[in-house]
Amino acid sequence: MIKRIVCIMLMAASVNAAFSQNDDKANILAVERNAADAFSKHSIATLLSIFTDDATIITPSGELITKQQLQQRAQPINGLTLSDMQVKVKGVFAVVTGIQTETGKDASGMAYTTKSHFTDVLERKNGGWFITASQATPVQ
Structure with missing residues (x-):
């Protein structure tokens, strides 16, 4: 009888953990989509709220920038799709990989499109998920 109760409790815990992880994944994907939308709409306040204060960002051109420098980087972007x-x-951290396609205008006003593989590391803080590191590598 005790073995049966322990077995049922373990099954319930594993089902609960699976639902919790699915909720986390959905919330993390929502953060990623919100970031792409903020880039596309030049919503700097929203964009900055998605990144931790000490975030490290490596752009597709290999430039290392901070959260504070992100707003200048966002200006020429007209669209970002994921x-x-x-x-x-992994506990309070999550890793997201994917493909991002960025459109915009460069410093000379010429239209561009770049496609990159990206990796974002998110951290759970105060019940929410925030990007703490981001890196993009252009796809040839």
């Missing part, structure tokens, strides 16, 4: 996202949750 695809093929995969999420791995």
Whole structure:
């Protein structure tokens, strides 16, 4: 009888953990989509609220920037779409990989489109998920 109760409790705990991780993954994907939308709409306040204060960002051109420098980087972007996202949750951290396609105008006013593989590391703080590191590598 005790073995049966322990077995039922373990099954319930594993089902609860699976639902919790699915909720985390959905919330993390929502953060990623919100960031892409904020870039596309030049919503700097929203964009900055998605990143931790000490975030480290490596742009597709290999430039290392901070959260504070992010708003200048966002200005020429007209659109940012995400695809093929995969999420791995590891406690209070999560890793998201995927493909981002960025459109905009460069310093000379010429239109551009770049496609990059990206990796974002998110941290759970105060009940929410925030990007703490981001890196993008252009796809040839």
